[in-house]
Amino acid sequence: MERLNTLKHEWFGNVRADILAGIVVALALIPEAIAFSLIAGVNPMVGLYASFIIAMVISIAGGRPAMISAATGAMALVVVSLVSDHGLQYLLAAGILAGIIQIVLGYLGIARLMKFIPRAVMVGFVNALAILIFQAQLSNFEGENWIIWAIVAGSLAIIFLFPRVTKAIPAPLVAIIIMTILAITLGLDTKNIGELGTISATLPDFLFPDVPFTLETLTIILPYSVSLAFVGLIESLLTSQIVDDMTGTDSNKNRESRGQGIANIIAGFFGGMPGCAMIGQSVINVSSGARGRLSTFTAGLALFIMIMTISDVLMLIPVGALVGVMFFVSYATFDWGSLKAMRTAQKSDTVVMLVTVIVTVFTHDLSLGVLGGILTAAVLFAAKISKIDLGRHVSADRAEYTVNGQLFFASTSEFVNQFDISEDVEAGVKQVTIDFANTHLWDDSAIGAIDKVVFKYREVGIEPELLNLNKDSEKLLNTLALHLKQQDANAGH
Amino acid sequence: MGKVFLAADGSAHSKRALEKAIQLAKAANASIDIVHVISARESKEAALNSTGKIDLETKRKQMLKPLFDLAEAEGVEYEYIELRGEPDVELVKYANHEPYEYVVVGSRGLNTFQEFVLGSVSHKMAKRALAPVIIVK
DSSP: OHHHHHHHHHHHSSHHHHHHHHHHHHHHHHHHHHHHHHHHTSOHHHHHHHHHHHHHHHHHHOSSTTOOEEEOHHHHHHTHHHHHHHOHHHHHHHHHHHHHHHHHHHHTTHHHHGGGSOHHHHHHHHHHHHHHHHHHHGGGGTTOOHHHHHHHHHHHHHHHHGGGTOSSSOHHHHHHHHHHHHHHHTTOOOOBGGGTOOOOOOOOOOOOOSOOOSHHHHHHHHHHHHHHHHHHHHHHHHHHHHHHHHHTOOOOHHHHHHHHHHHHHHHHHTTOOOEEEOHHHHHHHHHTTOOSHHHHHHHHHHHHHHHHHHHHHHTTSBHHHHHHHHHHHHHHHSOTHHHHHHHHSOHHHHHHHHHHHHHHHHHSOHHHHHHHHHHHHHHHHHHHHTOOEEEEEEETTEEEEEEESOBSTTTHHHHHHTOOHHHHHHTTOOEEEEEEEEOOBOSHHHHHHHHHHHHHHHHTTOOOEEEOOOHHHHHHHHHHOHHHHHHHHHHHO | OOEEEEEOOSSHHHHHHHHHHHHHHHHTTOEEEEEEEEOHHHHHHHHHTOSSHHHHHHHHHHHHHHHHHHHHHTTOOEEEEEEESOHHHHHHHHHTSSOOSEEEEESOSSOHHHHHHHOOHHHHHHHHOSSOEEEEO
């Protein structure tokens, strides 16, 4: 009963505002769906189908009401080379496989693991995404005259200034409409969407992707599917966190992960490219008053109706207007605060962010950028935590060492090197104590290092005393330490 | 007992605005409503820079803590009010929902370009709030 009430609330708790917001989002989705199709190198229909299918499926299967998912730039960028090398059918197959991976990851509780992605990597992710979206637009200027520049500039002016008039209508949409009308009425000599692909009022077919079911196909699509699965989840879970905070409510992140998978599978079978949650569109949706699942569903349905009714008009949109919208998407995606933060943030964070951006921009694959960022962060973290410091205090024939810092594989050599045995001998030391109160022994390397130190002292006839080990460390030492076993063996003689 | 409205965003400007609000509150024997609007922009930046809900809310509290500390140190009664949405719209709406003695707002929290695009919050409050508005530079 309570579940039914929750369900009712999630769907029909906010009907009027949800429907209005959904329509606003549908209008804002059109240029993006088309532009992201062009980035991926597929016909605009592939992105439009994807957008309405994913939005409708995720409204039911997702875990974050009022979040918008559709075809996205992040996912389009991952598949550029797959489409150019192997074609659309492989993209659809890769999308379906990515969906399956996402469902599995959702059941494995991937949302919990996302916490381990350093924040600097997330910042790098959005910055790299912004740069790639910007970069992807530049080819549109090739072989074009000055008119496209004028249209881009005009679109951007409208996008940045129109919100001063009203925020109720998305400014990018206004820019598209005005520029399209100008292009038609003035008969401007500039390329439009219709010259890049066709948009037609046809229903999508349910089809298996036309690829051979072989191991070779799998080896082609699997790397892309894994990238898609992770990129999609990273952006979706980040977006859900934003929507959580904007609405002051919680969401089910693992359900969202599974929902993303379901949506991508269904989109793939209906000829749509894979997608994920969209930060910009979700912000538009919530800012327009949306709170429930109905808003996302309405966005998908309204988009479907528009494709079926005004597809001819959509083809008349000048490419320059789309480029303007994408420049704005790039601007809005970039985390400008991170530039300011570079001055104050820790150097390691800045390095991790830049590695994420640079790897992504060079490989054109956000998942590789994230991987590079995580590895860099891990190495820097290990370097930071592997600093180990020994205090040495000698009084009469007694040398007291105190260990400060974590003892594990990365800090062992620094640990061993800081014992000055020859100097101890010269100073006439007969007794050595090593105080472990401020450290923890983490692995077999740590025990190995202690063994090494103990054996070295035994060579000069000193049996060092190990003091103040914490419980876990002592247990590890007792099970693994060789010097204890040899001592036992000696005692047995 | 009257109330003074303070628009707060954790910036240096809003700290100076609070100092003014404290003066006014003391003179009028009033308490202060410290009002913070969580905008879409703030949500986005907060989500990017925190590992989860608890982390995010802790950081937000830390951002505003200097304001609460100052009010407490000055011995002025205050209440913290958290709103969500467009800062200018929500602040004006809340400032007009009950009669305040004064509305105090910092001159700017955003950078010049954002101000150019979005218009300034303090300007809109000055125009639309019913109580006397003090913009602190």
